[in-house]
């Protein structure tokens with residue numbers, strides 16, 4: 262109940278009443294005890310707040326969201342209004358957490374929370390479900406365009422640089438959207454649908470959004486759960502294969518190397534691309550034995566071809582962030598070289614620019630150790646990460662690979678031409694080899710050659726080939742060279 266203080270002002274009071282009875286059980290009196298309830302009420306409110314809010318970001322947590330969603334559902338159904346549930350998952354957050362540690366990850370999450378709140382209206386609800394998963398509830402939406410505007414604003418805001426201590430970090434977000442009442446009428450189903458749509462956004466290349474649609478449901482159930490289970494058996498059942506994409510010297514037209522690209526030959530689903538299963542393998546740790554298999558298979562296969570007389574000057578193998586640990590990687594590489602007899606200088610390890618830059622100190626040490634083994638190191642997707650030039654100069658690198666996204670825009674996009682040329686000049690100044698990825702047209706090849714780019718790979722020359730097809734290609738080239746054709 263509410264009571265009034267003597268000096269004025271209301272306060273919450275607790276009134277407890279008990280009856281006093283005589284020996285015949287008749288009520289003779291009542292005892293009323295008043296107590297000031299202010300402190301207890303404050304503690305209760307504090308506990309309620311703690312139970313419903315995320316301690317790190319101050320946003321609603323899962324349980325708070327649950328309650329808010331229940332209230333919004335009631336309002337929306339009584340007033341016949343629609344609302345949208347956005348499920349947001351950060352891209353590459355795990356890499357930052359794994360490489361720079363949880364403190365840095367936590368600071369980044371706080372900024373993400375601020376950016377989300379800063380880009381929605383005050384009455385919209387922002388929550389953190391845990392890890393790098395957030396939700397936003399947008400009430401009273403009438404057109405999808407309204408939602409798209411907010412979502413695009415959020416994606417832009419998330420993609421801006423994060424300054425955490427001395428680190429300049431970049432992450433993006435993938436957003437799934439489900440609509441009430443269009444996609445579901447219940448909270449749990451709305452959440453599930455938005456989650457499925459978010460996975461679809463990830464599959465489409467991340468840093469994008471997707472509205473839920475019914476056909477996503479089936480595909481998602483098949484893809485994620487089943488793939489995860491089946492991947493566990495893929496290695497031992499020998500369902501993994503290495504395919505090889507040739508790289509050519511742009512000046513001589515000669516084979517300059519091969520990039521090894523993993524494939525999964527699933528008995529029912531057919532050939533599965535690495536973009537679908539490498540993220541799963543990275544999540545569940547299977548990437549470590551898979552990466553080991555790739556290294557061994559690549560070294561052995563290429564050494565066999567070299568022994569058969571085919572000139573394969575270089576073989577490039579992709580590394581995942583989880584393999585990039587000094588104890589693990591050096592051991593794996595040394596063993597693969599010993600087992601195959603492949604000369605170390607033929608093996609080039611491709612690491613992404615962001616992997617190196619987010620763990621620069623450790624990366625420098627590992628790269629130096631690899632150098633001592635004699636293997637080469639290439640930076641993959643160069644131009645998409647955030648290398649500072651002074652850091653780049655200190656890294657013991659051999660090759661820069663110009664990311665496919667820049668080559669794609671050549672010749673139409675003037676910016677892309679300038680970026681590609683700048684990378685070629687930079688590589689030359691630093692004494693590094695440079696390989697253009699994803700060359701699809703003759704025009705791209707010629708422009709790159711005129712820029713002085715040393716090597717290229719892409720569909721213009723050849724798609725990745727199975728070991729059998731590549732071998733046929735090698736035999737064919739060898740015969741041409743020896744004049745048999």
Ligand SMILES: Nc1nc2c(ncn2[C@@H]2O[C@@H]3COP(=O)(O)O[C@H]4[C@@H](O)[C@H](n5cnc6c(=O)[nH]c(N)nc65)O[C@@H]4COP(=O)(O)O[C@H]3[C@H]2O)c(=O)[nH]1
Pocket residue numbers: 506521522523534535536539552555579580581641642665698699700701718719720721725
């Ligand atoms: N549109 C277009 N695409 C082209 C062209 N030329 C090559 N590509 C594709 O571009 C990707 C190049 O590989 P990446 O950037 O290292 O990107 C790779 C790499 O990051 C990862 N990956 C592949 N194999 C392995 C592996 O053995 N270990 C690890 N950790 N990651 C791998 O999966 C990614 C995707 O591999 P793929 O699906 O094989 O896709 C390959 C290749 O098939 C072109 O002209 N046009």
